[in-house]
Amino acid sequence: MRKAIVFSAAVFAAFACHAAGAAQGPDFPTRPIRLIVPFAAGGSVDISSRILAGPLTEILGQQIVVDNRAGASGSIGANMVAKSTPDGYTLLAGSSGSVTANRAIYSNLPYDSLRDFAPISMINVTPMVVVTYPGLPVSSIRDFIELARAQPGKITVGSAGIGSSNHLALELFQSMAGVKLLHVPYKGTGAVYTDLIGGQVQAMFDQIASAIGHVQGGKLRALGVTGINRSTVLPNIPTLDESGLKGYEAASFTGVLAPTGTPQPVLDRLYAAVVKAARLPAVTERFKELAADPKTTTPQEFRQFMRDDIAKWQKVAKAANIKLD
Numbered sequence: 001m002r003k004a005i006v007f008s009a010a011v012f013a014a015f016a017c018h019a020a021g022a023a024q025g026p027d028f029p030t031r032p033i034r035l036i037v038p039f040a041a042g043g044s045v046d047i048s049s050r051i052l053a054g055p056l057t058e059i060l061g062q063q064i065v066v067d068n069r070a071g072a073s074g075s076i077g078a079n080m081v082a083k084s085t086p087d088g089y090t091l092l093a094g095s096s097g098s099v100t101a102n103r104a105i106y107s108n109l110p111y112d113s114l115r116d117f118a119p120i121s122m123i124n125v126t127p128m129v130v131v132t133y134p135g136l137p138v139s140s141i142r143d144f145i146e147l148a149r150a151q152p153g154k155i156t157v158g159s160a161g162i163g164s165s166n167h168l169a170l171e172l173f174q175s176m177a178g179v180k181l182l183h184v185p186y187k188g189t190g191a192v193y194t195d196l197i198g199g200q201v202q203a204m205f206d207q208i209a210s211a212i213g214h215v216q217g218g219k220l221r222a223l224g225v226t227g228i229n230r231s232t233v234l235p236n237i238p239t240l241d242e243s244g245l246k247g248y249e250a251a252s253f254t255g256v257l258a259p260t261g262t263p264q265p266v267l268d269r270l271y272a273a274v275v276k277a278a279r280l281p282a283v284t285e286r287f288k289e290l291a292a293d294p295k296t297t298t299p300q301e302f303r304q305f306m307r308d309d310i311a312k313w314q315k316v317a318k319a320a321n322i323k324l325d
Contacts, residue, residue, distance in 0.1 A: 029088065036067050038071075044292065051286045052278060056273055078098040078099065099306060101313045117260060121274045122295050125252070126207055126251060129222050131196070132203045136202050141238070141243035152180040166206055170183060205250065212234065224238055227239060256274050275296045
């Protein structure tokens with residue numbers, strides 16, 4: 001009799017789990033979903049999220065609400081998602097800054113990207129471009145490296161601040177090229193552009209979407225793109241890899257993540273919907289207009305990319321002694 005009761009309880013428990021999974025799968029979602037963007041409105045992560053939100057709303061049949069929660073280089077918004085109820089209704093528009101680079105430079109990060117997030121899919125990758133003041137006597141990355149070797153520590157390179165993506169890209173460049181440049185941290189890239197155009201600083205690594213107007217207007221000179229492939233909006237500018245720095249890559253990704261513990265049927269539903277939305281021609285064209293390369297991944301590929309990216313920036317940060325509290 002006791003065995004029969006135990007068996008019946010086990011069968012009931014298995015049925016209950018299956019029923020719960022089924023309810024969370026096919027019926028999900030039954031209410032709006034918040035997509036947390038851990039940066040201010042107007043940046044590439046924010047714009048990419050809003051491009052995705054429209055078609056994702058249609059596919060899922062529930063409103064995708066883009067919610068900007070900026071602060072601490074993306075850590076505030078990311079932590080909100082990491083600590084949220086893992087039910088699929090609070091998602092993170094994750095990026096290199098909030099998900100991988102922060103892990104390398106912050107000593108007291110309140111979340112662990114690999115432990116606290118369930119990756120769903122990347123949606124795009126945004127490379128940078130190396131731009132210089134036109135008065136600097138260089139026209140290529142090779143010229144830039146030669147000048148830097150001839151004038152160690154004298155060529156000034158601006159960034160959005162210590163530990164920013166611009167700064168990390170610069171440190172990776174110095175390490176791989178074997179040169180010493182003078183890093184000048186600012187509070188945001190807007191001030192860097194003002195001084196760069198005016199010649200107060202001489203170079204910068206920044207996202208193509210931010211720099212391209214100045215390049216096309218002749219105010220700045222583009223030397224190289226930091227992605228593995230050339231940019232569709234700057235097709236005549238070679239990559240740093242092509243320019244002699246084999247394997248150099250410094251690009252920011254945008255992807256969708258859920259809190260760890262989100263039921264697998266919900267993750268499966270979100271994965272199918274995100275990939276479908278991100279691959280729509282209208283969406284990929286909008287991404288390309290942002291100088292972002294459309295890219296989707298499986299959750300497993302996304303997690304491996306995160307591991308590799310964290311290790312890469314940890315190595316760069318350690319070598320350059322970059323650590324923020």
